[in-house]
Amino acid sequence: MIRSLAAAALLCACTAAADAQDLPIFDAHIHYSHDAVLQVPPDQVAKILREAGIKKALVSSSDDDGTQKLKAAAPEIVVPALRPYRKRGEISTWMHDPTVIDYLEDRLSAFDYEAIGEFHAYGDDIGTDVIQRMIALARERDLLLHHHGDREALDLIFASWPEARVLWAHSGFARPDEVTEALSAHPGLWSDLAYRSDMLGSDGLDPEWAAAFTAFPDRFMVGTDTFAPERWYYVASHADYSREWLALLPQDIARKIAFENAEAMLAAE
C-alpha cells in the first residue's frame, strides 16, 4: 500500500514536472523598440519567442513600428499594444506633449490594437490633458491600459474610467499585501510580475506572494520586459524561471498565471 502510494506520488511529481516544463507562457510585458529592431531582427525575435514556448506576447514598442514588424513575423504570438512613445526617452515627459495624441490617433486609425501602454504615469500625471485624452481613446475602443506607476495614479485611472481594464506593470513594484489590496479595490485590475524576482526566495515560494496568488488566482501574469535590445536573449531564461516558480503552485493556478489569465483579461468585457 505504502509502496503504491509512493509510486503514485512519484507519478504525480513526474507529471507535474513534465507539465511545468511544457507550460506555455503568455508573456504580458514585451517591448521591441527602435534600437532592438536594428539589433535583433524580427525573424530572430520570432524564433526566440517560439523556442521559449511563448504562446502569446503583449508587445508594445517605442516607436510602434517594432510591434508591427514583429506582428508580421509572428502573427500567432503578438498581441499588439500601442505605447505613447515614439522613442524610449519620452518616458517621463510624454504626458506634457500634446503631439503624443496626434501620434496615438494616427496609429489607432492605421492598425489594430488590444491595449494602450505600457505607459509611465505617477500620481496626478493622470490629470494631464494628454493622459485624459489617451484614456478617452482607450475607452472609445475598449482597449486595455497597461500602466506603469504608483497606486495613486492607478486609482486616478479608475476614477477617470471606472469600467477600465488595467494591467498594472510590475504590480507597481508594491508589496504583495499592497497588490492584493489594489486588486480588491479594482475588479478591473490585473497585475503583471515583470522584472520582479521576489516571488521566489532561497526557501522556495515567498509565503506572502503564495497567499496573494491563492487569493487572486485569476489576476496575475508573467512578463519579461525586454527594455534593452540585449534582453531579447533573456526571454527563454525568463520563461524557464517562470516555469520553475510556477511549478511550486497548484497546477490550476500555475496555468492561470502562465497564460490563462492574460487571455481572459483580453477577452473580458
Place this chain on the structure above:
Amino acid sequence: MIRRTLGRLCLLVGLMLVSAAQAEVLLSEDEIARALSHGPWPPAFEPDPSNRVSGLPAAIALGEGLFSDPVLSRDGTMACASCHDPAHGFAEPRARANGKVLLDRNALALVNLPAHRWFGWSGDTDNLWAQSLTPIVNADEMDQDAAGLKQALVTSRWADDYAAVFGPPAGQDADDVLVNIAKALAAFQETLVTGPTSFDRFRDALEAGDLATAALYPEAAQRGLKIFLGRGNCALCHTGPAFTNGEFHDAGVPYFITETRVDTGRHGGLEALKASPYTLAGPYSDDPEQQGAWAVRQVRPLHSDFGTFRVPGLRGAARTAPYMHDGSLADLRAVVRHYNTIDMERLHADGEAILAPLGLSATEADDLVQFLRSLSDDQP
C-alpha cells in the same frame, strides 16, 4: 656658504608655508566624514580560511612563479601573466583578452582581491582560488585538465617547490593538485595590494585633524572628490576603502558580444557559481567552519542580474586602461564621459535608480579624472 644655504632653506620653507596657507581643504564636514570611509589603506592582511596556504611564504613564492609560467596551459603557450600583465597593473591594454580565441571580456586587474566576496566580472566564483582555477580549465584560455596539469607539474621545475608546500604530487588526486595549484596562485595574488596614495595621505590627515597636511592634496582632486561623493553619486557603488561595493550593476554599457550573442553578466555568473564544486560551501574549501559560505547558499537569481557586471575597485585603476567589462572605454576620461552622457534609454525605469547623466562641465570632468588618478599615484 653655510649661511647662504640656510638662507635658501628658510626661503624654501617660507614659500611652502605660504603655499600651504593659501591651499585649503574644500570639503564640508559631511564630505570629510564620507571621505574617511574610503580608508584607512592598505588593509591589514587576513589569511583566507578556505585556503590553508594563504599567507605562507613558500606558497606565495610558488604562486608567483607559476603565475608567469605557461606550464599551466595545455600547449605551454599561455600564463596568467599573458593577460594579467604585471607591467599593466595586472590587467592588459587590449580591450578584450586573447586566449585560444578572442575572449568576451577585458582582463580584470588582479589587485586588492581580498576585499571581494565575488570574483570576476560576473561573480562565477566566491573565492580567489576558485577564480584562479577557472582560466586554467577554460577551453578558450589555458585549456588544461586536472590530469594534464598534474603531469605538467611533476615534470616542471616547480615540482619540488610544490612538494614543499603541498607534499609530493605523485600520490595526490589530480583534482587536488589542480586546486592546490590554484591555492598557491591565490596566495600570491593576495599579496598584490596597491599602496598608499596622495588620496590616502589626504584622508589620513583629515582623520588626524591635520588640515595643513590635508591641504597639500591638489584642489582639482578635492573638487573631483566632492563630485565623486556628491553630485556624481559614484560613491554609492564605489564604496569603502577599496572603492567597490563588490556587487553587480548595469552601468549602461551595451553587452552584445556578436550580433547574435550577448554577455549575460551576473546571470551566467550565478549559474556557473551554483554549478561549481569549488565554492566556500564545497568540499575543496579548507575551512571547517565554512565562513562566508552563506552567500553562495543564499544568493538567488534576479531578473535584474542579466547584463550586470561587478563594480571594479578604483585603486590602481589609472594603470589599467581600458575600462568596463568589454574594455570599450579607452581611458578614464572616456569613463567620465560615459557617465556624463549615460544613455538612460538602456536602463530600466525602476532599475539603476541612481544613474543619470552627470552633466559635468569640461573642468568638472577634468577634476573628477584628477581625483581618480590620485587613487593610483602610489608606487606599484
